[in-house]
Structures are given as structure tokens and as C-alpha cells.
Amino acid sequence: MRRATTRPETETRPMNQSDTSPATTAGTGAHAGPLPEQAITARRVDKTYRGDSGASVHALKAVDLDVPRGGIFGLLGPNGAGKSTFINILAGLVVKSAGTAEVWGINIDREPRLARAAIGVVPQELNLDAFFSPHEMLEVQAGFYGVPPAERRTMEILERVGLAEKAKAYSRSLSGGMRRRLLVAKALVHNPPVLVLDEPTAGVDIELRQSLWEFVRELNTNGTTVVLTTHYLEEAEELCDRIAIINQGQVIACDDTRALVQRLDNKELRITVGEPLDALPGALSRFTVDLPDDRTLVFRYRTRETEVREILSAVAEAGLSVADLSTEEPDLEDVFLALTRGAVPGNSDGG
Numbered sequence: 001m002r003r004a005t006t007r008p009e010t011e012t013r014p015m016n017q018s019d020t021s022p023a024t025t026a027g028t029g030a031h032a033g034p035l036p037e038q039a040i041t042a043r044r045v046d047k048t049y050r051g052d053s054g055a056s057v058h059a060l061k062a063v064d065l066d067v068p069r070g071g072i073f074g075l076l077g078p079n080g081a082g083k084s085t086f087i088n089i090l091a092g093l094v095v096k097s098a099g100t101a102e103v104w105g106i107n108i109d110r111e112p113r114l115a116r117a118a119i120g121v122v123p124q125e126l127n128l129d130a131f132f133s134p135h136e137m138l139e140v141q142a143g144f145y146g147v148p149p150a151e152r153r154t155m156e157i158l159e160r161v162g163l164a165e166k167a168k169a170y171s172r173s174l175s176g177g178m179r180r181r182l183l184v185a186k187a188l189v190h191n192p193p194v195l196v197l198d199e200p201t202a203g204v205d206i207e208l209r210q211s212l213w214e215f216v217r218e219l220n221t222n223g224t225t226v227v228l229t230t231h232y233l234e235e236a237e238e239l240c241d242r243i244a245i246i247n248q249g250q251v252i253a254c255d256d257t258r259a260l261v262q263r264l265d266n267k268e269l270r271i272t273v274g275e276p277l278d279a280l281p282g283a284l285s286r287f288t289v290d291l292p293d294d295r296t297l298v299f300r301y302r303t304r305e306t307e308v309r310e311i312l313s314a315v316a317e318a319g320l321s322v323a324d325l326s327t328e329e330p331d332l333e334d335v336f337l338a339l340t341r342g343a344v345p346g347n348s349d350g351g
């Protein structure tokens, strides 16, 4: 649904041409020298798609982005924001219009083959050749990346993604979840230090999603830098240590997950009191507080300014007892909505 098949493909590079094959070298060993600080660096990366009809789409607008080595990085944004375009530029599948980008410290224009060897992309589409078995598919992919037969880890990778038993089965017999895992396996054949998953859990059931996330965490623990795009904001919050939010081709926020959430430093404390109230007691007037019904007080406060115990002692001071109490914190969804609406909660009191 996310991508129209009628879209002009003129600017998309075919991956099956030998002159576009990535370098033979696989994994981190390909790039001698110290490990780069950033797994990905983009500077003023711009992309305008020009269709056959002359219409153009400005998909990326001077994107600056650093993805630190070793983490799980989330790229969030609504449909059409430019996430796939960005990823496809890094993977050498789409030609950017301007700017510079490096993958694992390798400039994608100066050393495209080496740069492509440093990144594995798990695409959104579940397109797989129905008549190839997973084993054959990984072998073909390894051949494409120039991984010599002696260095191939086909069965090891299939085991890692839980598909060893299906190694020789027709791909058309695989379930949706298995196909997804096979795509991850394909992206791992050349042992890239950076793995990108484009909307990996779209259309995937909750159980499989959990096991996919576990797998991603495991890969990350073993040293792979992971970049993922997702609409599941809660999961991004749970999984990613750093998040960039992209909207209409621009990065509108990029921060450590916790800091990003804290930028919307608004909390809510809901107290059910033991005694019915006609009006707000004067002892509570210094707070931002509502009385939606005669037994409920809803306090809105900033953690930087107010502590819960201050509120609770003021409630006691007003002669009220607390029958029940709950708090609500902003999640990434709130941050995301605030940012994309333009109401960026900055350092001021705008949030």
C-alpha cells in the first residue's frame, strides 16, 4: 500500500547488474583501520525524484544525520516522509541529487562498492522468488556479494533466523513471518556492520514482532549497528537508543530516546479523593489542576519544576485523603505528534 507500482523507476539502480555489485569484501574486516565513530553520516543529502511526466517530488531536503556506531537507531516519520529514500540512497539503490554520505566511514560516491558492502538492507516488500529455497536464495545473494564459497555461512545464518528446517523448502511455502526472517537472512550474508530494517514489522503479528525484536537486539549485542524505520512508536521507544524524526523530507528531531521523550516534560497526576468536593481547595491553587468530577483531581505539572510529593502534601494540607492515584507520562506518540504538528516542545513553556 505504501508504494505505488506505477512510480517511475528511472532513477532506481538495478541490483542485478554486475557492475553495481558490491565489493567482495565482507563485514567489518573489509575496512581496515580504526572503527568509525559514526556508522552513518549524511550531510545535506537532498533528493528530488523527477518523473517521466516532468512532475518532481522533493523527497529529502538537506538531511544532516549521524548514526553512532553500535546502537539501535530509529528513523521515524509518517508515510512519504522520505525514510525509504534515505535508506535506499545509503544502500546505493537510489541516486541522491546532492550532499555527501558515508557508511562505516566510506564515502558512498567515492567508494560505492565498499560502502555497499558495509550495509545490509531488509526491504519492506516480501517479494521472494517463489521457486527458490531459502538455502539457494542465500547462496545466490552471497554470490552477488562476491562472498567466496569457503566463507559462506548459509546454514549458520538460516539457523540464526530460525529457518534451518526450511532450508530446502520452496519459498512460496513459507509463512509471512518466515519470509520476513528470510529477508533478514539475505541482508546478513555479506556480514555487514550496519543492518537497516525498513518497516520490519509492518503486517507482522505481535508474537512474531517480539521475536523479531529479540533477534534485532541479539544482532546488536553482537556488534551490528541497527537502523530501523517503523511506525510502531512504542516499539521504537522500547528498542532504539536514539531516534530521528523525519517529516516531509526534513529531520525535525534527533536525540537519545529518553531525551526526546523528556522534551515533552508534561506529566499528569490523577488523584481520587475520599471526600466529595464542590470547588478546588485554596491550598491547591498554586498548581495547574482540574476537577473533572467531585472526587477527581487532575494535576498537570513538569517534572523539572514540581515533585509528586509536593502535590501530595498540598492535598493532605487541604484536608483530603487519597483513595487512588495514577500518573501518565508522555510516550513517543505524544512527542511525535507535537513535533510534526509544529508545536515543538523546546526549552520554553510552549509544550
Ligand code: ADP
Pocket (backbone or CB within 6 Å): 002, 007, 008, 009, 012, 049, 050, 051, 057, 058, 059, 077, 078, 079, 080, 081, 082, 083, 084, 085, 086
Ligand atoms: P517513506 O519511506 O518515509 O514512506 P519515501 O522515501 O518512500 O517515504 O517517499 C518520500 C517521497 O518520495 C514520497 O512523496 C514518495 O511518493 C516519493 N517517492 C518515493 N520513491 C519515488 C520514486 N521512485 N519516484 C517518484 N517519487 C518517489
